[in-house]
Amino acid sequence: AQKVTQAQTEISVVEKEDVTLDCVYETRDTTYYLFWYKQPPSGELVFLIRRNSFDEQNEISGRYSWNFQKSTSSFNFTITASQVVDSAVYFCALSSTGNQFYFGTGTSLTVIP
Amino acid sequence: DTAVSQTPKYLVTQMGNDKSIKCEQNLGHDTMYWYKQDSKKFLKIMFSYNNKELIINETVPNRFSPKSPDKAHLNLHINSLELGDSAVYFCASSQDNGYNEKLFFGSGTQLSVL
Numbered sequence: 001a002q003k004v005t006q007a008q009t010e011i012s013v014v015e016k017e018d019v020t021l022d023c024v025y026e027t028r029d030t031t032y033y034l035f036w037y038k039q040p041p042s043g044e045l046v047f048l049i050r051r052n053s054f055d056e057q058n059e060i061s062g063r064y065s066w067n068f069q070k071s072t073s074s075f076n077f078t079i080t081a082s083q084v085v086d087s088a089v090y091f092c093a094l095s096s097t098g099n100q101f102y103f104g105t106g107t108s109l110t111v112i113p
Numbered sequence: 114d115t116a117v118s119q120t121p122k123y124l125v126t127q128m129g130n131d132k133s134i135k136c137e138q139n140l141g142h143d144t145m146y147w148y149k150q151d152s153k154k155f156l157k158i159m160f161s162y163n164n165k166e167l168i169i170n171e172t173v174p175n176r177f178s179p180k181s182p183d184k185a186h187l188n189l190h191i192n193s194l195e196l197g198d199s200a201v202y203f204c205a206s207s208q209d210n211g212y213n214e215k216l217f218f219g220s221g222t223q224l225s226v227l
Contacts, residue, residue: 033213039154045203045218052213089154095212100169103156 002027004094006104013082014112021077021107023092029053032096034068034075039106040088048090051075082111116140119204119219126194127227134189134222136204142217144168144210145187147179148203150221156203162187163210191224199226 003026013019025034036048049059051068059066063080079086092104119136126132138145146169147159161169162181176192191198201221207214 035215037216037218042220043201043223044220045156045205045216047215047217050213050215091156095214097212100158100212101216106154106156108154 002029002094002096002100002102004092004102004104006090006092006107008107009105010108010110012110012112015084016081018078018080019082019109021079021090021092021109023075023077023104025073025075025092025094027094027096029096032094035093035095035101036066036075036077037091037093037103038088039091045091048077079109082109084111084113087111115220117204117206117217117219119202119222121222122220123223123225125225125227128194128196130194131190131192132194132224133191134202134204134224136187136189136219138185138204138206138217140206140208140217141185142206142208143184144207144214145181145184146205146207146216147187147189148205148218150201150203152200160187160189161210168210194224194226196226199224 005024032053034051037045039045065078067076089106089108091106094102117138144163146161159173160179165181178190181187204219205216
């Protein structure tokens with residue numbers, strides 16, 4: 001069974017703080033992809049990153065970084081020096097054979113100025 | 114210029130009515146989807162089409178009927194609307210139907226059934 005767990009429902013941080021959003025996944029497939037999407041208050045979901053199961057290299061993109069660890073089935077997302085524009089709901093998702101995406105329940109991040 | 118556009122953005126209607134939501138993508142993608150996001154923000158796939166062919170049909174009441182006249186369009190028709198249908202419905206597309214594809218989402222249609 002496929003499952004994505006985002007245990008943090010809501011997080012509030014003060015601007016410029018670092019924040020990590022947790023994502024834990026379950027799958028029996030050996031080949032799969034993990035994603036993060038951002039849903040700002042405007043409502044539209046925006047793709048942030050895709051990582052395949054064979055690539056455990058961490059990735060950094062500006063203030064965003066992702067830590068993929070197969071040993072703990074986690075794909076965590078860190079925002080460094082958070083800004084008010086980072087306020088959004090963030091979704092982690094898993095996709096494998098069967099062409100289905102399984103989304104986590106999302107983490108609502110509020111950055112307080 | 115919008116990559117995935119869906120209309121209307123808001124839909125308020127009475128129980129028992131029939132309504133449609135339209136979706137168009139100009140990305141040249143082969144696969145389109147409908148997702149439902151409930152009040153707790155949970156996203157669940159409803160349908161997906163690849164080149165006008167239905168490939169995913171989740172456990173959705175048969176009051177919901179998708180229609181894909183061509184690969185750039187995927188409309189959602191809902192018959193006999195119920196209170197529980199109130200949600201945000203997202204259309205999305207991807208280049209292909211592979212599980213490595215990233216999804217491009219529309220801005221959502223907020224459906225309120227009174």
